[in-house]
Amino acid sequence: MNVLQSLSSRVAIAISQAQLDQQLQQQVRYQTLIDQLTTAIRNALELEEIFKLAVEGTATSLGVNRGLLLLFKYADPLHKSRNLTSIPKTSIPKTSATVAAEWLEGSNQPSYAASAKNPPFLASECRICQQVLLSNLQPIVISVGEMLADLHLADRDDSAFSLGVAPLFQLASTDAVLLTPLENQGTVLGCLVLHHDQPRLWPIEELSFVKLAAAQLSTAIIQTRTLKQIQGVVQERTAQLQRSLDVQAKLYEKSRQQVELLRRLNQEREEFLSTVSHELRTPLTSMMLAIRMMRQADLTPDRQKKYLDILEQQCLQETNLINDMLALRKLETHQANNQLQKTDLRYLIRGATQSMEADWAEKGLVLALSLPNDPVTLYTDIDSLNRVLLELLTNAQKYAEPDSTVELKLVHDVNPPHSQAVLSLRNVGDGILPEELPHIFDKFRRGQGITKRAIQGTGLGLALVKGLVDHLNGAIAATSKPVSSDSWETCFTLTLPQCPEGTIALVGRLS
Numbered sequence: 001m002n003v004l005q006s007l008s009s010r011v012a013i014a015i016s017q018a019q020l021d022q023q024l025q026q027q028v029r030y031q032t033l034i035d036q037l038t039t040a041i042r043n044a045l046e047l048e049e050i051f052k053l054a055v056e057g058t059a060t061s062l063g064v065n066r067g068l069l070l071l072f073k074y075a076d077p078l079h080k081s082r083n084l085t086s087i088p089k090t091s092i093p094k095t096s097a098t099v100a101a102e103w104l105e106g107s108n109q110p111s112y113a114a115s116a117k118n119p120p121f122l123a124s125e126c127r128i129c130q131q132v133l134l135s136n137l138q139p140i141v142i143s144v145g146e147m148l149a150d151l152h153l154a155d156r157d158d159s160a161f162s163l164g165v166a167p168l169f170q171l172a173s174t175d176a177v178l179l180t181p182l183e184n185q186g187t188v189l190g191c192l193v194l195h196h197d198q199p200r201l202w203p204i205e206e207l208s209f210v211k212l213a214a215a216q217l218s219t220a221i222i223q224t225r226t227l228k229q230i231q232g233v234v235q236e237r238t239a240q241l242q243r244s245l246d247v248q249a250k251l252y253e254k255s256r257q258q259v260e261l262l263r264r265l266n267q268e269r270e271e272f273l274s275t276v277s278h279e280l281r282t283p284l285t286s287m288m289l290a291i292r293m294m295r296q297a298d299l300t301p302d303r304q305k306k307y308l309d310i311l312e313q314q315c316l317q318e319t320n321l322i323n324d325m326l327a328l329r330k331l332e333t334h335q336a337n338n339q340l341q342k343t344d345l346r347y348l349i350r351g352a353t354q355s356m357e358a359d360w361a362e363k364g365l366v367l368a369l370s371l372p373n374d375p376v377t378l379y380t381d382i383d384s385l386n387r388v389l390l391e392l393l394t395n396a397q398k399y400a401e402p403d404s405t406v407e408l409k410l411v412h413d414v415n416p417p418h419s420q421a422v423l424s425l426r427n428v429g430d431g432i433l434p435e436e437l438p439h440i441f442d443k444f445r446r447g448q449g450i451t452k453r454a455i456q457g458t459g460l461g462l463a464l465v466k467g468l469v470d471h472l473n474g475a476i477a478a479t480s481k482p483v484s485s486d487s488w489e490t491c492f493t494l495t496l497p498q499c500p501e502g503t504i505a506l507v508g509r510l511s
Contacts, residue, residue: 023205026061030209033057037216041223050220051101058213059103059194062206064178066195067103068168069217072096072123072133072188092133097123099168100190118168127164132181132191139207142177145199175199178207180214184222192217268442280321283314290314324460328443331467339383345376345421345496349410352389356397364403376412376421378498384468385496391461392425392492400427401487412498423494431488432480440478441466473497 036057040050051069059067075094099118123129131140165171176196182189192214290307293299353367360367396406407426413419432440443463469476474496483489
């Protein structure tokens with residue numbers, strides 16, 4: 001007895017020391033897990049990884065058989081901002097629960113999210129989840145044996161027992177359940193569930209540890225959701241800003257185009273004023289001079305005739321200018337009518353060239369005609385087509401080198417699907433610069449230095465040609481390329497459709 005009494009105090013000290021060591025080791029494990037969760041949250045680790053770490057670490061630290069993490073989703077979004085502890089006990093918001101992570105004793109890897117084994121379920125209709133939804137946000141300890149006795153059930157497999165609890169909790173093989181709510185500002189986000197297959201008590205130290213782990217999980221969930229919301233807002237604002245920038249870019253481009261249009265219109269206006277001023281004032285000056293000379297009393301008949309010819313010529317030039325502007329106006333407003341007639345294009349070309357032989361002879365120009373032997377019949381507006389031919393020939397006569405040859409070639413293209421006549425007029429002389437070529441058919445657009453070189457014209461001839469060709473449903477194009485240091489080869493190609501007589505007659509009646 002004396003020996004036992006002397007040893008008892010030492011054994012008690014050893015047992016206390018061993019218990020203290022166990023508690024310290026357990027506290028170290030608890031703190032290690034909390035530190036790991038804190039680091040994971042601080043480093044913005046993926047939420048699934050945090051769930052895995054928390055569920056597995058908590059279950060293994062407490063030595064339980066199973067760990068679950070449930071996340072709640074409310075059917076009414078307004079419940080997210082309400083304090084559920086203030087809701088009456090009889091009023092449980094409709095809530096669904098999803099398994100976010102699960103750990104089983106002996107399993108190497110936890111399972112995530114819903115599966116065929118753990119599908120989503122209505123937490124608001126589960127007897128156990130109802131306690132979490134209506135709790136005061138404190139851990140809930142459930143003893144399955146006591147719960148069975150309260151329900152006056154003798155068998156765990158009784159169907160009535162299973163009706164009130166979601167199958168997920170597997171109460172038939174569980175004796176102790178600990179549920180710890182995850183919350184944020186009074187809203188229950190979910191719960192951490194721990195299962196054990198043997199009855200057990202949950203000391204205060206374990207409850208405090210589980211609450212800390214649940215708090216870390218709540219922080220991770222709120223942080224992730226907040227980041228997603230912020231990213232959503234940033235993406236939305238970025239998209240709005242991008243749309244705003246796109247609109248501003250379009251407005252800027254539109255403004256730039258309008259400024260460019262105004263600049264071009266202003267340039268055309270200046271060119272028009274310069275051209276019209278020159279073309280109006282020059283004939284008027286000649287006319288005024290001729291009138292003054294005719295006022296002289298001792299004027300001979302020959303000189304009177306000369307001055308009258310000048311007056312007639314200058315009046316004709318002014319009249320042509322006005323007529324060209326009126327003709328262009330009719331074409332632009334679609335007021336011109338087609339007077340369709342049947343004609344042989346070869347005769348029309350010969351007539352136009354013969355009317356200009358005198359003017360061409362003064363400059364020493366030779367016209368080389370290449371016409372097909374067979375008739376090239378068109379149903380067209382003869383007056384408009386004749387005006388086109390005269391304007392093109394006049395243009396070639398102005399800009400061709402003196403004593404050179406101008407080529408005019410007519411080809412009858414009968415290849416399907418459409419038969420057409422192609423007329424090309426080629427001369428060598430002053431060319432058209434590449435930057436001016438796209439605008440050669442614009443009104444009042446003349447080449448650089450044309451006015452200064454006293455080449456007559458108003459800049460309306462080719463514009464009138466383009467309008468008349470469009471009026472005849474044809475097409476015209478121009479090319480110009482250098483052949484020497486001071487000479488260019490310029491070619492105008494006119495394409496006119498050749499329609500059957502019945503078709504063109506119907507078009508004429510409709511126009």
